[in-house]
Amino acid sequence: MIFDWSFFWHYLLRPSSVYLNGLWLTLSISVIAQGLGTLLGLFLALARVSRSRLLQVPARVFIWGMRGTPLLVQIIFIYTGLAAANIFRFEDINLGFVTLPGNIQAGILALSLNEAAYMAEIIRAGITSVDVGQTEAAKSLGMTYPLYMRRIILPQAARVVIPPLGNEFNGMLKNTTLLSVIGVPELLLATQMVTSATFRVFELYLVVACYYLTLTTLWGLVQQRLEQRFGEPANASPTEIGSAGFRRLFRFGQLGDPR
Amino acid sequence: MKSVSAIAPIIVAAQKVEKQFGRLQVLKGIDLTVRKGEVVVIVGASGSGKTTFIRCLNHLEKIEKGRIEVNGHLIGYREKNGILIEDSERNIARQRCEIGMVFQRFNLFPHLTALENIIEAPVHVRKIPRQEALRVGRALLARVGLAEKENSYPAQLSGGQQQRVAIARALAMRPALMLFDEPTSALDPEMIGEVLDVMKELAREGMTMIVVSHEMGFAREVANRMLMMHDGRIIEDAPPERFFTAPVHERTQTFLSRVIGKSA
Numbered sequence: 001m002i003f004d005w006s007f008f009w010h011y012l013l014r015p016s017s018v019y020l021n022g023l024w025l026t027l028s029i030s031v032i033a034q035g036l037g038t039l040l041g042l043f044l045a046l047a048r049v050s051r052s053r054l055l056q057v058p059a060r061v062f063i064w065g066m067r068g069t070p071l072l073v074q075i076i077f078i079y080t081g082l083a084a085a086n087i088f089r090f091e092d093i094n095l096g097f098v099t100l101p102g103n104i105q106a107g108i109l110a111l112s113l114n115e116a117a118y119m120a121e122i123i124r125a126g127i128t129s130v131d132v133g134q135t136e137a138a139k140s141l142g143m144t145y146p147l148y149m150r151r152i153i154l155p156q157a158a159r160v161v162i163p164p165l166g167n168e169f170n171g172m173l174k175n176t177t178l179l180s181v182i183g184v185p186e187l188l189l190a191t192q193m194v195t196s197a198t199f200r201v202f203e204l205y206l207v208v209a210c211y212y213l214t215l216t217t218l219w220g221l222v223q224q225r226l227e228q229r230f231g232e233p234a235n236a237s238p239t240e241i242g243s244a245g246f247r248r249l250f251r252f253g254q255l256g257d258p259r
Numbered sequence: 260m261k262s263v264s265a266i267a268p269i270i271v272a273a274q275k276v277e278k279q280f281g282r283l284q285v286l287k288g289i290d291l292t293v294r295k296g297e298v299v300v301i302v303g304a305s306g307s308g309k310t311t312f313i314r315c316l317n318h319l320e321k322i323e324k325g326r327i328e329v330n331g332h333l334i335g336y337r338e339k340n341g342i343l344i345e346d347s348e349r350n351i352a353r354q355r356c357e358i359g360m361v362f363q364r365f366n367l368f369p370h371l372t373a374l375e376n377i378i379e380a381p382v383h384v385r386k387i388p389r390q391e392a393l394r395v396g397r398a399l400l401a402r403v404g405l406a407e408k409e410n411s412y413p414a415q416l417s418g419g420q421q422q423r424v425a426i427a428r429a430l431a432m433r434p435a436l437m438l439f440d441e442p443t444s445a446l447d448p449e450m451i452g453e454v455l456d457v458m459k460e461l462a463r464e465g466m467t468m469i470v471v472s473h474e475m476g477f478a479r480e481v482a483n484r485m486l487m488m489h490d491g492r493i494i495e496d497a498p499p500e501r502f503f504t505a506p507v508h509e510r511t512q513t514f515l516s517r518v519i520g521k522s523a
Contacts, residue, residue: 137366137425140317141380141432142356144348151383155370 008203011194012210022190023211029104029179029186030172033111037172038165040112041119046149048124059120066117072178074114079106079182107179115172122164126157162230166223173215187211267294269328270436270467271316276325278311278491285311287491288325293436298468300478300499303488304514309471312488313438316469317358318351330357330435356384359429363441365421367413373400373424374409377431385432392431399427403457419450423457430461437461439470473518479503487511 011019047059066074079102082088090102130153138148180189191208195201271293278286285308293299301309314320316327318335326343327334332354336343346354367376377399378392387395400406403423405416413421422442429437439458443451455477462468462481472478478485478499485502487495487510495502495511506512 131366133362133364133366134368136319137360137362137368139319139352140355140358140360141428142352142384143380144352147383151379152368156368 004200004203007198007200008207011204011207015207016194018185018190018193019187019211022185022187025104025184025186026173026176027215029108029111029176029184030169033108033115033176034169034172036108036112037115037168038119038123040116042123044116044120045123045127048120049127063117063120066114067121071110071114071175072181075107075110075178075182078110078113079103101184103179103182103184107176107182107184111172111175111179115168118168119165122168123157123161126160127153129160130156159230163223163227166219166226170216170219170223173219174212265294267296269293270295270297270330271469272328273312273316274326276312276315276327277323278308278315278320279323285491286315286322289491289493291486291493293467293469295435295467296465297483298462298466298470298481299484299486300482301469301471301486301488302473302478302514302518303486307488308491309488310440313360313440313469313471316436316438317355317360319360321345329354332357352384356380356432357435359432359434359437361422361425361429361437361439361442363445365413365418365425365445367421367425367428369413372410372412373405373416376413376424377428380428381431396427396431399430400424402460403427404453417450418446419453422446422450422454426454426457426461435467437466437468439468439472441471441473443472443474475503475519487514 015023044059044063047055048063050056079090083090090106092102093100093105134152134156135148138152143152176184176186177188179186180192183189185193187208191204195204198204269292271291273289273291276286276289277284285306287308289308289312291299301313303309311320315322316329316334321335326336333343333346334354335346335351337346337350367373368379371379374393374396377396378389381387381392381395382389397406397409400409403426405420405423405427408416408420408424413424416424426442442458443454446454451474455474458468458470458477459481470477470482482499485495485497485499486493487502487506487508489508489510494508495506497506502511503515506515
């Protein structure tokens with residue numbers, strides 16, 4: 001086996017513009033899809049816990065379908081399948097400063113929809129973890145559903161939602177590689193393009209693996225900080241975490257200085 | 260105990276209230292009129308329906324039959340061609356602003372400080388300016404003896420302190436009626452007194468109160484009326500002096516001998 005170290009180091013430390021562009025696409029697609037997926041997941045979760053069957057059933061069916069089929073199939077179906085059936089064709093959109101290609105739109109849509117199904121279950125678990133007494137107290141004070149959801153229930157659910165949300169984003173960073181099949185030049189496809197020109201498959205895939213590892217490691221550090229702030233056990237007594245820790249744990253709109 | 264004039268305005272008017280959980284009928288026709296300034300203490304064995312009844316008064320529970328009016332407003336329902344249909348969420352919420360409730364398990368919002376708990380509903384429901392709400396909130400905290408705890412989170416407070424904050428939170432909405440659902444039964448014995456003191460003070464100031472509690476000392480001191488519930492009905496309704504010394508119903512006698520025997 002011949003491993004070309006100088007080639008490896010060159011691509012790892014001084015990546016070409018194709019690589020940097022791929023890295024940028026991977027990151028921005030992940031952030032946008034996670035954001036949209038979380039938002040849609042929130043609405044799906046609210047529909048799932050609602051008492052109206054009219055909301056509950058469609059949400060259930062959507063989650064069932066999205067979690068029950070492979071993401072790769074969903075991506076190809078949305079981009080290629082819909083176009084082939086003449087149902088919908090993703091066209092490039094000119095946003096003025098940048099053109100958003102059709103395949104990236106389709107990719108973001110597929111990742112968001114898929115993510116929404118998983119986030120819906122995570123957020124639902126968060127909502128149901130909040131004691132019913134909280135809802136009763138809020139109602140008895142004259143609060144309506146939108147108000148007590150936003151002000152009372154969701155802030156408490158956040159503590160349960162944030163650790164798995166971090167794991168989801170870790171998965172999202174890696175799932176973007178699937179978009180290579182519809183021609184989105186993210187990190188993996190960028191690598192494939194370079195390998196087809198250089199035939200240095202072993203070195204380049206090792207480089208791309210290092211890139212993903214760097215991304216997920218950096219994210220892991222962010223996640224640790226998030227969990228320190230939100231993920232502490234609710235039943236820990238204040239003397240254990242200390243007054244300052246408790247303020248940090250529940251810092252949503254504070255008044256004045258903590259004592 | 261203070262006397263309440265028989266011509267004081269009616270705050271609660273419940274007529275033939277019936278409530279079912281599945282096939283189990285928990286309220287079998289409750290009639291109750293409470294006038295402004297009255298303190299009514301409800302006792303009864305567990306399962307007699309006393310907690311369910313006061314939860315119906317602010318529509319935390321639906322009722323199957325009968326009607327409930329608080330401060331002149333029909334609660335939870337509106338009348339259409341002589342039949343009652345459930346009211347909109349917005350209207351029910353508006354009716355609940357008039358009715359404060361204190362829960363057995365306090366139910367303070369754990370992500371908000373004591374003061375934030377108190378001003379939450381005045382600011383976001385009553386739309387009172389924040390500065391004004393803060394001023395009133397601090398005054399209420401002082402009134403329940405917790406002025407120095409305004410920045411504490413519920414988990415940093417003792418049970419008795421939490422319940423006092425919960426009372427202040429309910430009072431911040433300026434309710435016409437206060438409901439207490441076993442407010443001291445989740446407390447350690449040494450903390451019961453501080454909560455009862457706040458409630459006694461409130462009673463002396465003329466608040467209309469319905470209290471589900473087995474604190475007989477409290478009842479003797481401040482109640483105008485004692486109700487005994489059994490099996491979904493009110494079986495005794497008497498002023499405390501008669502209730503404790505000469506109860507009419509045999510079940511009340513056995514209940515009293517058990518409760519008072521235990522607390523003596």
